[in-house]
Amino acid sequence: xxxxxxxxxxxxxxxxxxxxxxxxxxxxxxxxxxxxxxxxxxxxxxxxxxxxxxxxxxxxxxxxxxxxxxxxxxxxxxxxxxxxxxxxxxxxxxxxxxxxxxxxxxxxxxxxxxxxxxxxxxxxxxxxxxxxxxxxxxxxxxxxxxxxxxxxxxxxxxxxxxxxxxxxxxxxxxxxxxxxxxxxxxxxxxxxxxxxxxxxxxxxxxxxxxxxxxxxxxxxxxxxxxxxxxxxxxxxxxxxxxxxxxxxxxxxxxxxxxxxxxxxxxxxxxxxxxxxxxxxxxxxxxxxxxxxxxxxxxxxxxxxxxxxxxxxxxxxxxxxxxxxxxxxxxxxxxxxxxxxxxxxxxxxxxxxxxxxxxxxxxxxxxxxxxxxxxxxxxxxxxxxxxxxxxxxxxx
Amino acid sequence: xxxxxxxxxxxxxxxxxxxxxxxxxxxxxxxxxxxxxxxxxxxxxxxxxxxxxxxxxxxxxxxxxxxxxxxxxxxxxxxxxxxxxxxxxxxxxxxxxxxxxxxxxxxxxxxxxxxxxxxxxxxxxxxxxxxxxxxxxxxxxxxxxxxxxxxxxxxxxxxxxxxxxxxxxxxxxxxxxxxxxxxxxxxxxxxxxxxxxxxxxxxxxxxxxxxxxxxxxxxxxxxxxxxxxxxxxxxxxxxxxxxxxxxxxxxxxxxxxxxxxxxxxxxxxxxxxxxxxxxxxxxxxxxxxxxxxxxxxxxxxxxxxxxxxxxxxx
Ligand code: SF4
Ligand code: SF4
Numbered sequence: 001x002x003x004x005x006x007x008x009x010x011x012x013x014x015x016x017x018x019x020x021x022x023x024x025x026x027x028x029x030x031x032x033x034x035x036x037x038x039x040x041x042x043x044x045x046x047x048x049x050x051x052x053x054x055x056x057x058x059x060x061x062x063x064x065x066x067x068x069x070x071x072x073x074x075x076x077x078x079x080x081x082x083x084x085x086x087x088x089x090x091x092x093x094x095x096x097x098x099x100x101x102x103x104x105x106x107x108x109x110x111x112x113x114x115x116x117x118x119x120x121x122x123x124x125x126x127x128x129x130x131x132x133x134x135x136x137x138x139x140x141x142x143x144x145x146x147x148x149x150x151x152x153x154x155x156x157x158x159x160x161x162x163x164x165x166x167x168x169x170x171x172x173x174x175x176x177x178x179x180x181x182x183x184x185x186x187x188x189x190x191x192x193x194x195x196x197x198x199x200x201x202x203x204x205x206x207x208x209x210x211x212x213x214x215x216x217x218x219x220x221x222x223x224x225x226x227x228x229x230x231x232x233x234x235x236x237x238x239x240x241x242x243x244x245x246x247x248x249x250x251x252x253x254x255x256x257x258x259x260x261x262x263x264x265x266x267x268x269x270x271x272x273x274x275x276x277x278x279x280x281x282x283x284x285x286x287x288x289x290x291x292x293x294x295x296x297x298x299x300x301x302x303x304x305x306x307x308x309x310x311x312x313x314x315x316x317x318x319x320x321x322x323x324x325x326x327x328x329x330x331x332x333x334x335x336x337x338x339x340x341x342x343x344x345x346x347x348x349x350x351x352x353x354x355x356x357x358x359x360x361x362x363x364x365x366x367x368x369x370x371x372x373x374x375x376x377x378x379x380x381x382x383x384x385x386x387x388x389x390x391x392x393x394x395x
Numbered sequence: 396x397x398x399x400x401x402x403x404x405x406x407x408x409x410x411x412x413x414x415x416x417x418x419x420x421x422x423x424x425x426x427x428x429x430x431x432x433x434x435x436x437x438x439x440x441x442x443x444x445x446x447x448x449x450x451x452x453x454x455x456x457x458x459x460x461x462x463x464x465x466x467x468x469x470x471x472x473x474x475x476x477x478x479x480x481x482x483x484x485x486x487x488x489x490x491x492x493x494x495x496x497x498x499x500x501x502x503x504x505x506x507x508x509x510x511x512x513x514x515x516x517x518x519x520x521x522x523x524x525x526x527x528x529x530x531x532x533x534x535x536x537x538x539x540x541x542x543x544x545x546x547x548x549x550x551x552x553x554x555x556x557x558x559x560x561x562x563x564x565x566x567x568x569x570x571x572x573x574x575x576x577x578x579x580x581x582x583x584x585x586x587x588x589x590x591x592x593x594x595x596x597x598x599x600x601x602x603x604x605x606x607x608x609x610x611x612x613x614x615x616x617x618x619x620x621x622x623x624x625x626x627x628x629x630x631x632x633x634x635x636x637x638x639x640x641x642x643x644x645x646x647x648x649x650x651x652x653x654x655x656x657x658x659x660x661x662x663x664x665x666x667x668x669x670x671x672x673x674x675x676x677x678x679x680x681x682x683x684x685x686x687x688x689x690x691x692x693x694x695x696x697x698x699x700x701x702x703x704x705x706x707x708x709x
Pocket of ligand 2: 575576577578579580581591595596597598599600601602603641642
């Protein structure tokens with residue numbers, strides 16, 4: 001049963017719960033005492049929270065990467081695993097929503113955002129678009145996961161009419177969530193670092209890496225902790241996707257940097273600060289070079305033949321690319337947009353302990369939800385959980 | 396979110412808790428709930444300060460006249476309670492046929508920061524942070540290059556080889572901050588002034604990211620001002636004491652200027668560098684400056700159309 005499990009499972013859940021509680025407490029203190037407990041300022045007015053939000057949206061979009069080969073190329077085995085990708089997407093949307101909530105100065109006024117009751121500045125504000133597409137995406141994925149799971153639970157074959165159209169919708173929608181999130185930034189004329197047409201494509205390319213990489217890790221955990229078996233083929237397809245997407249991502253990054261640095265215009269000020277520091281301020285330099293190193297080594301590992309086998313090379317490659325992209329999309333993209341400020345002042349930013357705790361709490365809570373979802377899916381899949389199992393236990 | 400052993404509550408997994416396992420689960424659930432309550436305790440403390448009226452208050456532009464009055468009286472009472480000061484909250488409306496504009500003569504500005512200080516006092520800014528809507532940049536002669544500018548100078552002024560450039564909200568005709576806001580908590584009034592409803596803003600700070608002139612300020616904590624220093628003449632949309640966690644910005648002192656007075660920063664300027672008025676009035680000084688001086692605006696290429704002009708004497 002999903003609730004049963006070995007001590008490892010309980011230990012994992014307890015750990016996540018503990019971290020989530022620490023995060024919840026940090027957030028509660030922040031609401032009471034004000035956002036002064038973060039290290040954000042009027043100069044760097046978004047920090048770790050929005051960084052994590054951006055990454056989470058990418059992860060959610062990447063969740064459907066499994067869906068594309070499964071349906072567009074009709075890969076039968078992928079069909080079995082699609083539900084895992086959708087579950088990752090659900091947890092990632094949850095993570096992105098929570099990351100925004102903790103960033104609000106007045107969470108008590110959250111209802112102002114509800115269309116109809118509050119005052120929804122649509123279609124002018126890009127943020128309202130983002131809220132719409134993220135919620136839509138959540139609903140679509142919940143529907144697909146819920147429907148497939150329920151049918152399996154009943155032991156019936158899912159009716160394609162009830163989910164295939166939604167699967168195609170979710171593919172288009174996945175692209176929209178990350179595109180709109182990129183528009184949040186690149187639509188701001190006053191922030192030259194973000195104001196580039198390449199931002200949305202770069203977001204998508206990196207999502208096509210972080211999403212599949214994360215799913216590969218989930219599959220690994222599933223395979224070692226349950227008796228669910230499948231051939232190495234689906235994972236190999238994912239690795240092919242990662243190889244292409246990461247190469248495109250690095251190419252676009254390179255082309256962006258070339259334009260910035262070769263022309264050497266004022267637009268390069270943030271990039272210069274990010275990569276080399278400026279006026280003695282070097283706060284982000286270690287971050288970005290760590291990200292670049294992780295991304296390069298991770299990509300190299302993915303290109304090794306070993307990556308196609310189930311082994312530690314693959315796990316290492318996944319971890320490196322996930323962390324590399326988390327930094328690149330967060331501390332390497334959101335924060336330097338504010339440094340130097342619009343009036344060219346250099347004020348640096350490092351997350352405060354409150355911000356770290358709240359962010360860790362959000363991760364822990366989202367992983368907790370994901371674990372429950374996956375555990376449920378695995379139980380239904382292995383037919384440990386079916387209508388008769390209930391009457392058996394209660395009998 | 397409360398605890399790791401909450402799974403028994405999943406409906407399809409229901410089992411009779413039996414024996415040791417059931418007991419352990421019950422213990423876990425209790426412990427989890429207790430931990431959750433402790434973690435959230437600060438939130439409870441904070442919510443006790445919130446009133447239901449405040450929570451349910453509608454958007455400024457949807458309040459009927461009577462509702463507005465009730466809100467203003469409530470805010471006055473709150474101020475009395477929190478700070479022990481009698482204040483009046485007014486709500487002067489935009490005057491038809493008036494479009495405010497500002498101009499600043501860079502040839503005479505000496506960088507004394509008297510304007511920034513006047514703003515600090517007039518607008519009930521937090522004392523500890525020395526907040527002000529105006530930042531004065533010490534710039535190098537020879538160009539207008541903010542990269543060589545310095546807003547944190549701390550020496551006698553004016554310095555040789557330098558000129559001084561105060562920057563505040565440009566009251567853009569095409570304000571990116573307004574389109575950014577997801578809930579219309581900030582908007583442009585008929586006379587061109589961009590305002591914030593401090594009781595509607597959710598504090599997402601998207602407008603602050605969108606503003607190209609570093610004109611917006613966030614209340615990272617509740618502003619602290621000694622009672623005797625509080626300016627009691629307050630406007631709902633301008634200088635009333637802001638709550639924690641919301642955005643604020645320069646309003647061209649609308650509580651003064653809509654009543655025919657000059658902005659506090661202009662009155663404080665010892666050199667007469669500042670010119671303010673109704674740009675639609677052909678006889679106004681501001682109109683004369685804009686028509687006869689070679690003025691420029693900041694970051695013209697962004698298309699924000701500032702109503703704040705800079706100029707030099709010939
Ligand atoms: S200067 Fe900034 S805050 Fe003021 S109107 Fe323009 S964009 Fe908005
Ligand atoms: S901080 Fe307030 S005024 Fe600014 S965009 Fe967010 S809700 Fe609107």
